[in-house]
Amino acid sequence: MSHSPVLQIEELTGGYSLGHPVLHDINFEVMPGEMVGLIGLNGAGKSTTMKHILGLMTPHRGGVAVRGKTRDEDPEAYQSSLAFVPESPMLYEELTVREHMEFAARAYGVGTEDYAQREERLLKLFRMEEKADSLSIHLSKGMKQKVMIMSAFVARPPLYIIDEPFLGLDPLGIRSLLDFMMEMKSSGASILLSSHILSTIENYCDRFIVLHRGAVIAQGSLSEIARQAGMPGAALEDIFYSLVKEGGE
Numbered sequence: 001m002s003h004s005p006v007l008q009i010e011e012l013t014g015g016y017s018l019g020h021p022v023l024h025d026i027n028f029e030v031m032p033g034e035m036v037g038l039i040g041l042n043g044a045g046k047s048t049t050m051k052h053i054l055g056l057m058t059p060h061r062g063g064v065a066v067r068g069k070t071r072d073e074d075p076e077a078y079q080s081s082l083a084f085v086p087e088s089p090m091l092y093e094e095l096t097v098r099e100h101m102e103f104a105a106r107a108y109g110v111g112t113e114d115y116a117q118r119e120e121r122l123l124k125l126f127r128m129e130e131k132a133d134s135l136s137i138h139l140s141k142g143m144k145q146k147v148m149i150m151s152a153f154v155a156r157p158p159l160y161i162i163d164e165p166f167l168g169l170d171p172l173g174i175r176s177l178l179d180f181m182m183e184m185k186s187s188g189a190s191i192l193l194s195s196h197i198l199s200t201i202e203n204y205c206d207r208f209i210v211l212h213r214g215a216v217i218a219q220g221s222l223s224e225i226a227r228q229a230g231m232p233g234a235a236l237e238d239i240f241y242s243l244v245k246e247g248g249e
């Protein structure tokens with residue numbers, strides 16, 4: 001397995017208007033086969049960080065590289081190396097579940113045979129077989145979220161950017177997603193995952209990035225950030241609470 005980072009964020013400062021950065025000098029990496037949790041309070045800057053990674057925002061300073069290249073250096077390779085699951089589903093009302101997955105597969109150049117296998121597997125895993133040919137407008141909230149997830153996973157890129165994916169999913173859906181992320185991870189894929197459900201991600205992520213007011217205030221494995229917080233052996237939720245309290249509201 002390669003030891004170069006799949007995702008590298010260096011001295012990233014950025015925001016929605018030039019004089020008012022929301023992110024301040026962010027530095028972190030995600031290595032191949034790693035699942036990294038991006039955690040922070042509402043407004044800490046998690047989605048803004050993800051928008052920079054996706055190339056939807058231009059940094060004021062610093063930058064983002066995926067597999068060693070910035071988006072400007074090789075836009076096509078950059079974009080096809082990552083898949084994104086947004087916080088709220090964004091679907092085409094007039095497309096079916098299957099058509100969304102086919103659309104994603106085509107965009108990422110997935111071959112017909114690979115696609116057929118992946119589609120069958122994902123529809124079964126997320127218990128969406130009966131809805132495969134339903135228009136997305138006729139789906140429940142959780143089902144719409146599942147379409148976003150399945151469309152990202154059909155592509156099998158080296159890097160997944162996943163923004164708060166558990167909201168709206170039923171307990172079986174959450175379990176299926178966690179199991180599938182672990183499977184992708186063991187096949188070498190990297191995952192940057194943001195979530196407020198700390199007790200759920202605590203045992204799944206290899207490392208955590210704690211964002212507070214647009215800055216990284218701690219990062220590392222559970223035991224490393226526990227040490228940084230002076231709370232060896234503590235649960236992620238308690239460590240997080242202590243770190244953000246110290247960081248100031």
Ligand SMILES: Nc1ncnc2c1ncn2[C@@H]1O[C@H](COP(=O)(O)OP(=O)(O)OP(=O)(O)O)[C@@H](O)[C@H]1O
Pocket residue numbers: 016022040041042043044045046047048049
């Ligand atoms: N479109 C926007 N225009 C201007 N400011 C924005 C915009 N979106 C977010 N912000 C601001 O950027 C900061 C970081 O927001 P961001 O959405 O990145 O937080 P977050 O950590 O993802 O929060 P949450 O947990 O609520 O999703 C906040 O102060 C927010 O008000």
